[in-house]
Amino acid sequence: SQQGEEDPQALSIQEGENATMNCSYKTSINNLQWYRQNSGRGLVHLILIRSNEREKHSGRLRVTLDTSKKSSSLLITASRAADTASYFCATSLFPMNRDDKIIFGKGTRLHILP
């Protein structure tokens, strides 16, 4: 079964607006990561938030984590055309041992309109 699921599946907003994407998961996690994938490219790591953290910032990115609701959100402020991409959440299960794998969701396709 899918561990992480992003919502919405697709999002179109005007340049300069804020974009919010959500990720829900089913079981307890050790940490949660967000990745970006530009068309035709590999995934690029954006940010990692641990299960004992509630919020984290990196430049125009803000990630929140609510372990009671098993959900995370990624906020991109002041969006730019270059933010057009697919965004994936990935979870590491708890407890995490050395051989565990991270599990990717299906992604949110974000399109920034000029």
Added chain:
Amino acid sequence: DAGVIQSPRHEVTEMGQEVTLRCKPISGHNSLFWYRQTMMRGLELLIYFNNNVPIDDSGMPEDRFSAKMPNASFSTLKIQPSEPRDSAVYFCASSFRQVGTDTQYFGPGTRLTVL
């Protein structure tokens, strides 16, 4: 560092042919992952290695797929014989795994088309 290197970037082959995809992970990383991405199924983990040892190959579709990691700097994913449904983008990723974190670095992918 050059990042994860994959070759070839594009491969077009005919059904029944053998296909070999190659990956060079980032130096110093101890884990390597092979993924397949299609519009229908999204990103699927095929197999991953820790310290050159295959840990989980449950994602490998069938016996036509095999993967090896003979040393810390090289891995191959082989499909023999190939079928049109194998058409996808195949990504290799590497990481330095330690308990509590596993940030993966992806290669540019190999776009495979099986006619």
